[in-house]
Amino acid sequence: MIRTFGAVVASLLITGTAAGQGIQQTVGNFEDRFRQLDEVLPTPNVYRNASGAPGHQYWQQEADYDIDVVLDEEARRLTATQTVTYYNNSPDTLNFLWLQLDQNIFRSDSIANVAQDFGGAGRRGPAVSAGGLDDPTRLSMGELRRQQAMADNEYGYQINSVTDTRGNALPYTIVGTLMRIDLPRALRPDQSTAFEIDFAFNIVEEDAVSARSGYEHFPDDEREGGNDIFLIAQWFPRMVAYSDFEGWHNKEFLGRGEFTLEFGDYDVAITVPNDHIVSATGELQNPNQVLTPVQRERLREARTAERPVFVVTPEEALANESSNPTGNVTWRFSAENVRDFAWASSRKFAWDAQGHPQPGAEHDVVMAMSFYPKEGGELWELYSTASVIHTMDVYSRMSFDYPYPTAQSVNGPVGGMEYPMITFNGPRTTLQDDGTRTWTRAEKEFLIGVVIHEIGHIYFPMVVNSDERQWTWMDEGLNSFLDSVAGYEWDPSMEWNRSLPRDLTSYMTSSNQVPIMTQSDSILNLGANSYGKPSAALHILRDTILGRELFDFAFREYARRWQFRRPTPSDFFRTMEEASGVDLDWFWRGWFYTTDHVDISLDMVYQLRIDTENPDIDFARREQENADKPTPIGVQLNQEEGLELWVDRFPDVRDFYDDNSIYTVTNRERNQYNSWLEGLEDWERTAFERAVEEDKNYYVLEFSNVGGLVMPIILGLEFADGTEERMYIPAEIWRRNVHNVRKLLVFDRDQELVQVTVDPQWETADADITNNSFPRQIMPSRIEAYSPSRGFNFERRDIMHDITTELDTDDEEEGGETEAEAATAE
Numbered sequence: 090m091i092r093t094f095g096a097v098v099a100s101l102l103i104t105g106t107a108a109g110q111g112i113q114q115t116v117g118n119f120e121d122r123f124r125q126l127d128e129v130l131p132t133p134n135v136y137r138n139a140s141g142a143p144g145h146q147y148w149q150q151e152a153d154y155d156i157d158v159v160l161d162e163e164a165r166r167l168t169a170t171q172t173v174t175y176y177n178n179s180p181d182t183l184n185f186l187w188l189q190l191d192q193n194i195f196r197s198d199s200i201a202n203v204a205q206d207f208g209g210a211g212r213r214g215p216a217v218s219a220g221g222l223d224d225p226t227r228l229s230m231g232e233l234r235r236q237q238a239m240a241d242n243e244y245g246y247q248i249n250s251v252t253d254t255r256g257n258a259l260p261y262t263i264v265g266t267l268m269r270i271d272l273p274r275a276l277r278p279d280q281s282t283a284f285e286i287d288f289a290f291n292i293v294e295e296d297a298v299s300a301r302s303g304y305e306h307f308p309d310d311e312r313e314g315g316n317d318i319f320l321i322a323q324w325f326p327r328m329v330a331y332s333d334f335e336g337w338h339n340k341e342f343l344g345r346g347e348f349t350l351e352f353g354d355y356d357v358a359i360t361v362p363n364d365h366i367v368s369a370t371g372e373l374q375n376p377n378q379v380l381t382p383v384q385r386e387r388l389r390e391a392r393t394a395e396r397p398v399f400v401v402t403p404e405e406a407l408a409n410e411s412s413n414p415t416g417n418v419t420w421r422f423s424a425e426n427v428r429d430f431a432w433a434s435s436r437k438f439a440w441d442a443q444g445h446p447q448p449g450a451e452h453d454v455v456m457a458m459s460f461y462p463k464e465g466g467e468l469w470e471l472y473s474t475a476s477v478i479h480t481m482d483v484y485s486r487m488s489f490d491y492p493y494p495t496a497q498s499v500n501g502p503v504g505g506m507e508y509p510m511i512t513f514n515g516p517r518t519t520l521q522d523d524g525t526r527t528w529t530r531a532e533k534e535f536l537i538g539v540v541i542h543e544i545g546h547i548y549f550p551m552v553v554n555s556d557e558r559q560w561t562w563m564d565e566g567l568n569s570f571l572d573s574v575a576g577y578e579w580d581p582s583m584e585w586n587r588s589l590p591r592d593l594t595s596y597m598t599s600s601n602q603v604p605i606m607t608q609s610d611s612i613l614n615l616g617a618n619s620y621g622k623p624s625a626a627l628h629i630l631r632d633t634i635l636g637r638e639l640f641d642f643a644f645r646e647y648a649r650r651w652q653f654r655r656p657t658p659s660d661f662f663r664t665m666e667e668a669s670g671v672d673l674d675w676f677w678r679g680w681f682y683t684t685d686h687v688d689i690s691l692d693m694v695y696q697l698r699i700d701t702e703n704p705d706i707d708f709a710r711r712e713q714e715n716a717d718k719p720t721p722i723g724v725q726l727n728q729e730e731g732l733e734l735w736v737d738r739f740p741d742v743r744d745f746y747d748d749n750s751i752y753t754v755t756n757r758e759r760n761q762y763n764s765w766l767e768g769l770e771d772w773e774r775t776a777f778e779r780a781v782e783e784d785k786n787y788y789v790l791e792f793s794n795v796g797g798l799v800m801p802i803i804l805g806l807e808f809a810d811g812t813e814e815r816m817y818i819p820a821e822i823w824r825r826n827v828h829n830v831r832k833l834l835v836f837d838r839d840q841e842l843v844q845v846t847v848d849p850q851w852e853t854a855d856a857d858i859t860n861n862s863f864p865r866q867i868m869p870s871r872i873e874a875y876s877p878s879r880g881f882n883f884e885r886r887d888i889m890h891d892i893t894t895e896l897d898t899d900d901e902e903e904g905g906e907t908e909a910e911a912a913t914a915e
């Protein structure tokens with residue numbers, strides 16, 4: 090693909106910040122980290138303007154879907170018919186259409202499979218070898234299972250027919266995970282076309298293949314053949330996005346880079362066994378046909394409830410686990426203005442719901458709902474729907490009202506994945522021998538965290554529709570920032586709140602880094618690069634550089650401008666500047682286009698005093714300074730040895746200089762001083778005399794930029810009288826010298842500095858705090874004398890279960906058996 094934007098970015102990285110497009114900017118070693126991003130960002134036009142807003146001729150395509158799908162539970166296979174109506178809102182004439190066939194990634198001949206690097210960093214899912222490149226000779230059990238699943242099953246789409254709405258076959262060509270449909274007549278601007286696709290595919294086993302959807306099998310359930318949970322996504326051929334800046338966004342689905350999609354309206358009829366519960370994007374259209382009167386009544390009750398209400402109780406779900414369907418039933422859902430559609434189905438689901446009021450919003454009540462099997466248990470009952478509601482509270486405040494009627498969290502085999510109005514979340518409880526279900530603190534925090542994160546994605550990118558295939562940071566980075574804002578408002582002690590600036594220092598100083606502005610499939614260290622670092626950057630912008638008032642205004646402006654539209658990175662960068670009123674090009678350049686890190690060193694602090702020029706004052710001060718110098722070691726040793734000085738041995742030999750020091754003032758100096766004073770201009774004398782009278786403390790601080798990123802300098806100042814002050818020096822101090830700067834600080838006569846600390850609250854991701862203090866500090870470090878076991882993790886202990894452990898005593902030396910007996914006895 091030719092990408093003008095990408096090409097310019099690459100040339101920037103190669104030629105360095107000062108060179109721009111190869112134009113020699115300066116002579117010497119001057120570097121301009123404040124050079125505007127104009128030559129990097131795309132030229133503004135009528136579709137996206139220079140302020141980062143949609144232009145006056147902004148357009149985007151629309152694709153509406155009408156789908157009938159049947160789940161064959163036994164065969165684990167979907168069969169479907171879909172009608173797509175495609176609206177060409179672009180000014181271009183289209184001779185063909187492109188669709189995404191994401192299921193084809195599971196074909197054994199897909200680019201994703203064939204181009205898989207052994208032990209490669211690019212795959213989502215089980216690592217091939219625990220040792221990575223250092224240990225290329227080992228296969229993990231997970232990889233063996235994956236190989237076997239791929240060998241035993243035929244995956245990928247079976248396309249049965251592609252026709253126009255009158256049933257005439259349309260020619261099509263499949264290219265990996267893409268399909269081109271050739272139109273019999275060109276589709277002109279403002280025209281629409283409709284076509285039908287009949288397709289089927291075998292559902293992958295998520296645990297074996299590691300995908301963003303699939304089934305999970307529960308062989309131990311009390312039912313012949315066990316049960317499954319089906320999480321269904323990337324399941325129907327979806328239109329490839331067509332945009333003003335790229336045309337068709339054709340890029341093979343390799344598994345890592347997510348999705349680039351169009352908005353549209355959906356009507357989906359899902360036929361499943363009649364003892365299943367279905368959760369899906371959108372709103373259920375036929376509750377009378379699929380829900381019992383009791384369930385419908387509970388759902389009504391939940392709308393105004395203060396706490397979640399069960400529509401299907403855990404007891405009912407447990408009873409359903411051993412039931413057998415007597416036929417099929419069709420659940421009908423419809424969804425407006427969504428960019429995708431996903432669903433889940435199982436007879437194992439309990440279902441709780443609670444209405445979330447949004448007074449004045451388009452949807453004044455949003456139904457927050459959770460679907461989970463007994464394996465989710467009380468953990469889900471307590472925290473899933475509560476987390477869904479907390480997400481809407483915080484995200485709506487930071488962006489816009491939640492724009493859909495439902496927000497759902499479904500437990501299944503996928504660790505965490507987002508779709509419009511529905512999310513898949515993995516954390517569960519552990520069944521103990523005594524039949525109880527417990528969870529670790531880490532599992533609790535993971536559940537709350539993952540639900541907030543995935544529901545948060547319904548705002549970014551499900552509504553603010555960025556191109557995930559190209560830029561992971563635009564949804565994951567913004568969303569990680571917001572989920573940690575929400576997380577800190579839930580409980581700041583939660584361990585998963587790990588995207589603050591201070592958490593990123595080791596990544597930002599690591600080797601093998603790529604800039605945030607890197608295409609999704611090529612990123613190294615995805616979590617730190619695309620989630621953590623942009624999140625840290627936004628926390629710094631919000632809490633340190635712009636302040637909350639300016640940041641929140643600008644961020645909301647971005648969210649609202651691009652709600653239900655397709656923003657690019659430049660739209661974000663430009664909007665944040667336009668709306669905050671602060672030039673941030675240096676910030677985007679440093680944080681998003683380079684791999685520099687933050688490390689500002691405070692190298693020296695000089696204290697200066699004004700000389701009065703009056704010899705009667707200044708000479709005495711000099712004399713005192715001279716007397717304060719340490720005694721030379723030889724003189725001191727002479728004294729200790731009792732050596733007698735010559736002047737003491739012959740005290741009768743004296744002259745003028747034995748009674749007058751070199752600091753003695755004569756009238757010659759006094760006359761000089763008086764005539765100097767008279768020679769001053771009036772304003773000079775006024776300023777000088779005032780300065781002498783005030784006798785302030787002047788300090789010059791010397792800083793060096795070790796990490797490379799230009800950043801504001803935040804100073805913690807401690808004075809001799811115990812008082813403290815905070816000072817903020819904007820990043821612009823580095824504008825003429827990015828390596829070394831000096832700053833003059835002036836304090837009153839009685840304000841004597843004793844300690845200066847750069848970034849005392851660790852808010853700028855400064856990687857090396859040992860050079861932050863002047864005078865330097867002794868760094869405390871713990872010597873670990875005792876470590877219970879390697880990799881011990883307080884958060885991961887299942888204390889809920891371990892608390893019942895009995896203490897081993899000497900006469901119970903048999904160990905295992907004794908403990909097991911004790912456990913079953915309880």
Ligand SMILES: [Zn+2]
Pocket residue numbers: 542546565568
């Ligand atoms: Zn995410």
